[in-house]
Amino acid sequence: MAGKGAGWSICRFSAPRFQDYLSSVWTTVAQLVRDYRAGHPNQQICITGHSLGAALATLAFHQLQDGHASLYTFGCPRVGNQTFCNDLRSAAGSQGFYRIVDNEGVVTHIPDGLGYVHLDCTVHWINGGHSVAQDPANMPDDCEDLEDMALDFLKGKVIDPLPEPLADHSPVRYCHWIAQRALQKASSTTT
Numbered sequence: 001m002a003g004k005g006a007g008w009s010i011c012r013f014s015a016p017r018f019q020d021y022l023s024s025v026w027t028t029v030a031q032l033v034r035d036y037r038a039g040h041p042n043q044q045i046c047i048t049g050h051s052l053g054a055a056l057a058t059l060a061f062h063q064l065q066d067g068h069a070s071l072y073t074f075g076c077p078r079v080g081n082q083t084f085c086n087d088l089r090s091a092a093g094s095q096g097f098y099r100i101v102d103n104e105g106v107v108t109h110i111p112d113g114l115g116y117v118h119l120d121c122t123v124h125w126i127n128g129g130h131s132v133a134q135d136p137a138n139m140p141d142d143c144e145d146l147e148d149m150a151l152d153f154l155k156g157k158v159i160d161p162l163p164e165p166l167a168d169h170s171p172v173r174y175c176h177w178i179a180q181r182a183l184q185k186a187s188s189t190t191t
Helices: 018-039 052-064 082-092 146-154 171-190
Strands: 045-050 069-074 097-102 122-126 132-134
Touching: 018 052, 045 052, 052 069, 052 082, 097 171
Parallel strands: 045 069, 069 097, 097 122
Antiparallel strands: 122 132
């Protein structure tokens, strides 16, 4: 995918890079989608992931360019620059893509200062009080204490309790949120 879009780039801060991970499985994924599409040409496909998996899901969504696919990311880092995000928005057309962010989830704040941005899409933010706001005006900005936490970790400091930015990134927190939302929705339809 590198060089495919004019002027866009994807995050290259991890080793191996996001695109390298996707490339390693893309042939299989694309074949599975083609096989599925043969029998279900209009069925919705939901592409999703958490953390690094969310970055991979974003790239897969972009590469797939399927008119019946949607993207849901949980705790996603910044994957590409603004041009990449604009290209993704154009390729998505009317298909939905959504970011779910748990309060100060640490991975959602990286990489910072390198020109990478989040997708311009619907955001469901789980705030510190564990309620959900859609497209809030004031989400926490980049964690100012992220560098200090990383340095403490590298020095071997045991952090107990886990700081909120780390705890908020846990997949368990997202699963808990999803379960709560499903229960709320089920109880509201039965009353």
